[in-house]
Amino acid sequence: MANQSGIDDRNKLESNLKSDYSNEVYHTSIMEQYKLYAEILDQHHNRFMNTIKFFISIQFIFLSGFLIIIKKEVVMGIFGIIMLLLSGIFICAIWLMISKSHYKLTTAKHETLEEMETYLPLKPFFHEWHEKLKSGNNYINMRTVLFALPVVMSIIYISLAMVAIYG
Template sequence: MTIDPASLDRQPKDTYGAEYEKHLFEQYKLYVEMADRISARRMLANSFFVGVHTALITAFTILLKEGILHRSLVGYAPFIAVILLCFVWWRIVASYRQLNSGKFKVVHALEGRLPVAPYDAEWVALGGGQSPKLYRPLTHVENWVPLCFALLYFLLAGALWCQG
């Protein structure tokens, strides 16, 4: 879905006044900055979850090795909780991807009102995200990380099962 650049106007240029182009460019700069902040927040969230899950995997491994976790509902409860946490992380990544996608559609529409369109040109140069040789979107990789951690938790739960 593309956004018609003309649909962004709340007030036509001819009735807005002399500051129209200046204000349009300032709004464009602000909007691009906000899109960049969404990406930064996404990376911060990923760093947080990787750190938490790395610590939890380490803790569960030690607890299993020391025989502290037992094959019971109580023993499996932490695994269920962290697998749910992996699902939450996966949904957060998906949400950020959707939010960024929407923001960049607006950025591209705003560029339709400006003399140059660097993000449009960059996207064309990257093959529109269709060729992994030109560009592999980070979200494709990000989607797998929570699933890999969930798989590790399943393997640890399986090790608990095998311990008896």
């Protein structure tokens, strides 16, 4: 059904008109796609949690390296300390970029789920985000935490490098 501008009556989310399906098939299809998409979002979160674990493990390796140098268990020149520092900051920069990418993709997935909820009787994702989380003063957006961790680690590396060089 095209209107006068040549654009059909579907919204950006729909690929077919409701009239292309029987009423039962239409509603069943929406529910199944919604459940699948919510599951995909959950899997995306789980993969990202594994990514965070990976970067935290790497951080412990760099922290251990600095502590060994500071305790003078290994003698390393200024060049070695600076290379360790730059490597740690580089890893933190990659971690931050991946976190930003994850957050952007997760936001898009949540927005898509909210659009899908307009076809359902209840809107749990919309309600949770817009009514529950945004109304509370004690909620800290995960973006703040995800973006702060690599920055804090970089500052710690700079401090440890200064102690290793001057201490």
